[in-house]
Amino acid sequence: xxxxxxxxxxxxxxxxxxxxxxxxxxxxxxxxxxxxxxxxxxxxxxxxxxxxxxxxxxxxxxxxxxxxxxxxxxxxxxxxxxxxxxxxxxxxxxxxxxxxxxxxxxxxxxxxxxxxxxxxxxxxxxxxxxxxxxxxxxxxxxxxxxxxxxxxxxxxxxxxxxxxxxxxxxxxxxxxxxxxxxxxxxxxxxxxxxxxxxxxxxxxxxxxxx
Amino acid sequence: xxxxxxxxxxxxxxxxxxxxxxxxxxxxxxxxxxxxxxxxxxxxxxxxxxxxxxxxxxxxxxxxxxxxxxxxxxxxxxxxxxxxxxxxxxxxxxxxxxxxxxxxxxxxxxxxxxxxxxxxxxxxxxxxxxxxxxxxxxxxxxxxxxxxxxxxxxxxxxxxxxxxxxxxxxxxxxxxxxxxxxxxxxxxxxxxxxxxxxxxxxxxxxxxxx
Amino acid sequence: xxxxxxxxxxxxxxxxxxxxxxxxxxxxxxxxxxxxxxxxxxxxxxxxxxxxxxxxxxxxxxxxxxxxxxxxxxxxxxxxxxxxxxxxxxxxxxxxxxxxxxxxxxxxxxxxxxxxxxxxxxxxxxxxxxxxxxxxxxxxxxxxxxxxxxxxxxxxxxxxxxxxxxxxxxxxxxxxxxxxxxxxxxxxxxxxxxxxxxxxxxxxxxxxxx
Amino acid sequence: xxxxxxxxxxxxxxxxxxxxxxxxxxxxxxxxxxxxxxxxxxxxxxxxxxxxxxxxxxxxxxxxxxxxxxxxxxxxxxxxxxxxxxxxxxxxxxxxxxxxxxxxxxxxxxxxxxxxxxxxxxxxxxxxxxxxxxxxxxxxxxxxxxxxxxxxxxxxxxxxxxxxxxxxxxxxxxxxxxxxxxxxxxxxxxxxxxxxxxxxxxxxxxxxxx
DNA sequence: GATGAATGAGAATTCATTCAT
DNA sequence: TATGAATGAATTCTCATTCAT
Numbered sequence: 009x010x011x012x013x014x015x016x017x018x019x020x021x022x023x024x025x026x027x028x029x030x031x032x033x034x035x036x037x038x039x040x041x042x043x044x045x046x047x048x049x050x051x052x053x054x055x056x057x058x059x060x061x062x063x064x065x066x067x068x069x070x071x072x073x074x075x076x077x078x079x080x081x082x083x084x085x086x087x088x089x090x091x092x093x094x095x096x097x098x099x100x101x102x103x104x105x106x107x108x109x110x111x112x113x114x115x116x117x118x119x120x121x122x123x124x125x126x127x128x129x130x131x132x133x134x135x136x137x138x139x140x141x142x143x144x145x146x147x148x149x150x151x152x153x154x155x156x157x158x159x160x161x162x163x164x165x166x167x168x169x170x171x172x173x174x175x176x177x178x179x180x181x182x183x184x185x186x187x188x189x190x191x192x193x194x195x196x197x198x199x200x201x202x203x204x205x206x207x208x209x210x211x212x213x214x215x216x217x218x
Numbered sequence: 219x220x221x222x223x224x225x226x227x228x229x230x231x232x233x234x235x236x237x238x239x240x241x242x243x244x245x246x247x248x249x250x251x252x253x254x255x256x257x258x259x260x261x262x263x264x265x266x267x268x269x270x271x272x273x274x275x276x277x278x279x280x281x282x283x284x285x286x287x288x289x290x291x292x293x294x295x296x297x298x299x300x301x302x303x304x305x306x307x308x309x310x311x312x313x314x315x316x317x318x319x320x321x322x323x324x325x326x327x328x329x330x331x332x333x334x335x336x337x338x339x340x341x342x343x344x345x346x347x348x349x350x351x352x353x354x355x356x357x358x359x360x361x362x363x364x365x366x367x368x369x370x371x372x373x374x375x376x377x378x379x380x381x382x383x384x385x386x387x388x389x390x391x392x393x394x395x396x397x398x399x400x401x402x403x404x405x406x407x408x409x410x411x412x413x414x415x416x417x418x419x420x421x422x423x424x425x426x427x428x
Numbered sequence: 429x430x431x432x433x434x435x436x437x438x439x440x441x442x443x444x445x446x447x448x449x450x451x452x453x454x455x456x457x458x459x460x461x462x463x464x465x466x467x468x469x470x471x472x473x474x475x476x477x478x479x480x481x482x483x484x485x486x487x488x489x490x491x492x493x494x495x496x497x498x499x500x501x502x503x504x505x506x507x508x509x510x511x512x513x514x515x516x517x518x519x520x521x522x523x524x525x526x527x528x529x530x531x532x533x534x535x536x537x538x539x540x541x542x543x544x545x546x547x548x549x550x551x552x553x554x555x556x557x558x559x560x561x562x563x564x565x566x567x568x569x570x571x572x573x574x575x576x577x578x579x580x581x582x583x584x585x586x587x588x589x590x591x592x593x594x595x596x597x598x599x600x601x602x603x604x605x606x607x608x609x610x611x612x613x614x615x616x617x618x619x620x621x622x623x624x625x626x627x628x629x630x631x632x633x634x635x636x637x638x
Numbered sequence: 639x640x641x642x643x644x645x646x647x648x649x650x651x652x653x654x655x656x657x658x659x660x661x662x663x664x665x666x667x668x669x670x671x672x673x674x675x676x677x678x679x680x681x682x683x684x685x686x687x688x689x690x691x692x693x694x695x696x697x698x699x700x701x702x703x704x705x706x707x708x709x710x711x712x713x714x715x716x717x718x719x720x721x722x723x724x725x726x727x728x729x730x731x732x733x734x735x736x737x738x739x740x741x742x743x744x745x746x747x748x749x750x751x752x753x754x755x756x757x758x759x760x761x762x763x764x765x766x767x768x769x770x771x772x773x774x775x776x777x778x779x780x781x782x783x784x785x786x787x788x789x790x791x792x793x794x795x796x797x798x799x800x801x802x803x804x805x806x807x808x809x810x811x812x813x814x815x816x817x818x819x820x821x822x823x824x825x826x827x828x829x830x831x832x833x834x835x836x837x838x839x840x841x842x843x844x845x846x847x848x
Numbered sequence: 849g850a851t852g853a854a855t856g857a858g859a860a861t862t863c864a865t866t867c868a869t
Numbered sequence: 870t871a872t873g874a875a876t877g878a879a880t881t882c883t884c885a886t887t888c889a890t
Binding site for chain 5: 871872873874875876877878879880881882883884885886887888889890
Binding site: 439443444445446448449452483484485486487490 | 851852853854855856857
């Protein structure tokens with residue numbers, strides 16, 4: 009379920025990594041995320057990152073092949089967390105708690121996106137630009153959840169004609185709105201996040217209620 | 219209505235452009251689009267573009283300030299076409315033709331995106347990364363259409379609680395799916411474009427029917 | 429006859445080279461040769477060469493792909509001169525002037541090697557290490573002369589059993605001794621250049637005289 | 639006679655080497671030779687060699703000062719074998735067995751070169767580029783053999799005017815042809831190794847026969 | 849209107865080498 | 870005996886950009 013982060017045991021030169029090495033690798037990753045939180049993605053250079061992580065350029069290359077490599081490692085790590093969404097879908101949904109479960113689903117999704125906004129933005133930008141590694145990874149990390157979501161819709165309203173497509177449309181909207189939200193775009197014109205979430209819940213509710 | 223492309227009459231040196239100059243400028247723009255169709259966005263450099271457009275680097279700077287400048291010019295030009303969406307919203311929608319109008323709306327949107335896939339992808343990537351010029355331009359080119367769409371929904375079902383939010387959710391899904399579609403992502407796992415469009419129409423139909 | 433240097437008309441970016449550009453290219457080449465005259469081959473770096481030629485690193489890359497590229501250009505240019513050897517072979521050799529013609533042949537060869545010692549050393553080092561471009565070029569520039577030399581031997585002594593092999597053995601010795609001579613190796617132990625040349629002439633004379 | 643390889647008993651830190659240490663040192667040397675057999679000489683780096691020899695970079699420095707140091711060790715080891723040439727010269731050469739002895743001499747030389755092609759190529763490349771250590775070593779390992787060969791020629795044909803020069807010319811050709819042969823250069827244009835060896839024997843025979 | 853020529857600046861990348869363990 | 874970890878110091882290479890013609 010979801011995609012696991014492989015334990016990284018050797019560095020770029022094939023050496024086994026000890027405790028110290030793993031810490032350094034980790035430090036580089038978190039500094040990278042911090043840097044991407046502020047400035048644009050294009051500005052992230054190896055020199056800059058290495059400097060901010062207090063290691064030499066050469067050390068960077070001990071642990072990563074290039075900038076993309078760090079980013080992918082971050083994205084991989086973040087993806088683990090997304091598995092929490094499955095738990096909600098596996099709970100019991102009844103016509104009584106339908107609305108609140110839908111709200112919970114939407115809220116949890118938003119929360120997770122907020123937590124990993126940087127990684128998920130990177131993942132999408134790269135995948136959208138055709139980067140195969142990220143594209144493939146996104147595919148893998150999304151498809152299971154999407155399937156499970158579609159099943160849930162079918163189960164809740166058996167008369168729904170094409171639940172798997174409805175699930176994808178809604179999921180797409182949720183993700184895109186989460187992404188836009190982070191960029192401070194939504195807040196601009198009197199559009200509230202709350203209202204959008206309600207609209208999603210509403211659309212689903214209309215589709216599922218009997 | 220929409221955003222107009224200002225007729226570019228002077229080059230970077232403030233000189234009035236004659237026929238030949240405008241052709242050169244135009245050629246650079248179309249080569250840029252062609253190049254972006256294939257490879258990733260990051261690979262587009264001034265030197266590369268100039269070479270492919272068969273002009274010297276120096277000539278590039280006669281017509282554009284930098285790469286972003288060409289891209290923006292392309293995006294601006296593409297945006298004019300999107301105005302066609304208004305025409306459909308301005309037609310008369312009745313309960314009789316509701317479904318077919320919805321289908322028409324979704325189809326037209328997809329067609330326009332297909333036509334300007336490169337420009338719109340660029341616009342979104344840049345805006346998503348926080349580029350103010352593109353962000354602002356996207357805002358401007360989207361908001362009017364979004365408002366008009368929201369009004370239409372309110373008009374069709376006056377009991378709809380938050381039509382402007384519904385319109386945004388649906389619009390967001392439409393756009394994102396159009397973008398993903400271009401990347402050949404959707405076709406992969408037995409998910410058909412047709413099915414997604416139907417799902418969008420279905421969601422709207424459920425929300426609007428009395 | 430021999431291998432011609434193609435007139436280099438465009439730079440690495442495909443631009444036509446004007447007078448000034450060609451001079452710059454030429455300057456880089458001659459500085460490279462000067463530098464190789466002194467220090468070892470491995471020490472020649474782009475930065476170093478560019479600095480000594482009073483151009484920026486970037487300018488180097490306008491005219492050459494890399495260090496090997498300059499070297500090859502130098503080798504190509506030098507090779508033209510070697511064609512003078514043909515003239516001597518095309519003269520009339522008789523039993524009367526045989527010895528003096530042999531001496532002239534050997535002397536001329538040495539003189540040309542002395543003149544282009546740097547380029548020819550580079551050519552051989554690269555070819556010997558398996559560099560295809562130089563290997564191929566050496567093949568091309570040697571084979572014709574070798575053939576002509578073999579013919580001459582056959583013509584002078586028709587009873588000679590394998591003139592083409594004799595010519596190659598002698599040519600090989602001549603070249604190698606020329607190369608060693610430049611390195612100041614021969615002079616060391618009471619071995620004189622003169623003596624070696626005489627020995628070559630002597631060997632040929634013994635093989636050719638009736 | 640020849641140059642002996644000093645038994646290397648201590649490592650770079652002056653510590654006496656035990657069995658395990660000697661094996662490691664040996665392994666690094668043989669991997670180095672293997673690597674040089676394939677790719678070009680310039681590509682051999684400490685990191686690469688250490689990785690391929692399955693030791694850490696640091697371990698490399700336990701046994702060698704730098705890459706040149708390994709190479710020299712290899713060259714030294716190979717050189718011992720070359721002493722076999724003396725044995726042939728010390729046999730009795732008569733006018734009856736002259737031709738077959740000459741053939742044996744040439745053949746043995748080729749065989750030895752083939753066996754140590756990598757080391758001898760390295761030795762010559764380094765020496766040719768002016769590396770004093772290798773230059774000096776080559777001088778030492780060659781001069782004795784060269785002298786002995788010259789004496790033999792003088793002994794066989796006392797009227798030969800400059801036997802020591804003839805010996806050097808022939809030796810030079812032999813070595814160079816052996817080197818070229820290894821590079822697969824000779825085989826290319828219908829030139830057979832056999833023919834060249836015959837030519838060398840022939841030249842010597844013509845010079846020695848009464 | 850167009851372009852040869854040149855370059856400053858900086859980013860990526862690689863290597864040999866050291867040292868504490 | 871062996872090696873994780875780290876790095877200083879080059880070096881290559883590329884790009885946007887300018888300017889005189």
